[in-house]
Amino acid sequence: xxxxxxxxxxxxxxxxxxxxxxxxxxxxxxxxxxxxxxxxxxxxxxxxxxxxxxxxxxxxxxxxxxxxxxxxxxxxxxxxxxxxxxxxxxxxxxxxxxxxxxxxxxxxxxxxxxxxxxxxxxxxxxxxxxxxxxxxxxxxxxxxxxxxxxxxxxxxxxxxxxxxxxxxxxxxxxxxxxxxxxxxxxxxxxxxxxxxxxxxxx
Amino acid sequence: xxxxxxxxxxxxxxxxxxxxxxxxxxxxxxxxxxxxxxxxxxxxxxxxxxxxxxxxxxxxxxxxxxxxx
Numbered sequence: 001x002x003x004x005x006x007x008x009x010x011x012x013x014x015x016x017x018x019x020x021x022x023x024x025x026x027x028x029x030x031x032x033x034x035x036x037x038x039x040x041x042x043x044x045x046x047x048x049x050x051x052x053x054x055x056x057x058x059x060x061x062x063x064x065x066x067x068x069x070x071x072x073x074x075x076x077x078x079x080x081x082x083x084x085x086x087x088x089x090x091x092x093x094x095x096x097x098x099x100x101x102x103x104x105x106x107x108x109x110x111x112x113x114x115x116x117x118x119x120x121x122x123x124x125x126x127x128x129x130x131x132x133x134x135x136x137x138x139x140x141x142x143x144x145x146x147x148x149x150x151x152x153x154x155x156x157x158x159x160x161x162x163x164x165x166x167x168x169x170x171x172x173x174x175x176x177x178x179x180x181x182x183x184x185x186x187x188x189x190x191x192x193x194x195x196x197x198x199x200x201x202x
Numbered sequence: 203x204x205x206x207x208x209x210x211x212x213x214x215x216x217x218x219x220x221x222x223x224x225x226x227x228x229x230x231x232x233x234x235x236x237x238x239x240x241x242x243x244x245x246x247x248x249x250x251x252x253x254x255x256x257x258x259x260x261x262x263x264x265x266x267x268x269x270x271x
Contacts, residue, residue: 113217120219123271127239127247135240187219191238197216 026075033082034066040086044093050170051099055092059085103169110176111164113197114157117183121150124190137191146189153182221270231259238270247271 041059049056062085069078125147128134134143160175180198187194223234231245239247249259251271256262 109217113219116217116219120221124221127244127271131239131241131244133240135236135238138240192221195217195219 030075030078037082037085040089044089047096048092051096103173146186149186153179223268225266
């Protein structure tokens with residue numbers, strides 16, 4: 001009977017060591033998982049933010065949540081949250097890559113058509129500037145407005161080409177869309193027919 | 203005005219920005235020039251743009267598709 005009394009504190013100490021040991025193991029695992037999550041995110045972040053920016057916040061929030069749990073000592077929760085992040089990042093990286101390819105395809109199409117629209121506008125503006133009398137539905141103020149619109153569009157088209165050459169497809173496409181809208185506006189003002197692709201595509 | 207401009211091969215090249223006019227009865231290059239440019243004296247611009255199908259600025263045919271630069 002007496003010997004049993006000695007076992008109680010021994011068992012308590014052993015249990016305590018076991019708990020501390022498990023906690024330490026979970027802490028290490030959570031630390032490693034958070035590090036892996038951050039590394040995967042840092043590798044993909046640039047493209048994700050560039051091509052699907054609205055989806056980047058979810059990953060950043062998940063990393064932040066895992067760290068908060070870690071700081072509170074909730075290592076299991078931190079580990080679970082952090083372990084899920086690399087797969088999510090992998091999915092987003094694939095989505096960003098697909099979006100980049102889609103934009104590059106749109107750019108290819110637009111870069112073939114936009115110069116022709118701008119050339120057609122310039123040709124019409126050059127001839128109208130030689131005209132002694134303007135056609136119906138066009139007055140001097142409208143003509144000057146159209147000329148200003150054309151010049152702005154041509155300048156922005158150069159900027160779009162520079163952005164594309166610099167590898168920024170998203171910025172190039174954003175600028176190209178503005179150029180297209182401006183070109184459509186000018187063509188309409190001048191009574192010109194707008195190419196079907198420019199009139200219908202977003 | 204724009205509804206009278208026809209595009210060649212619609213659908214074949216959706217980005218084609220060429221401006222077209224189909225000649226109607228009684229039209230001359232001067233009348234077409236007046237219509238698009240407001241000035242009949244600029245008819246030579248249209249003639250120059252259509253030299254592949256026009257030999258004489260005074261001879262255009264009904265139904266001919268002319269480029270309007």
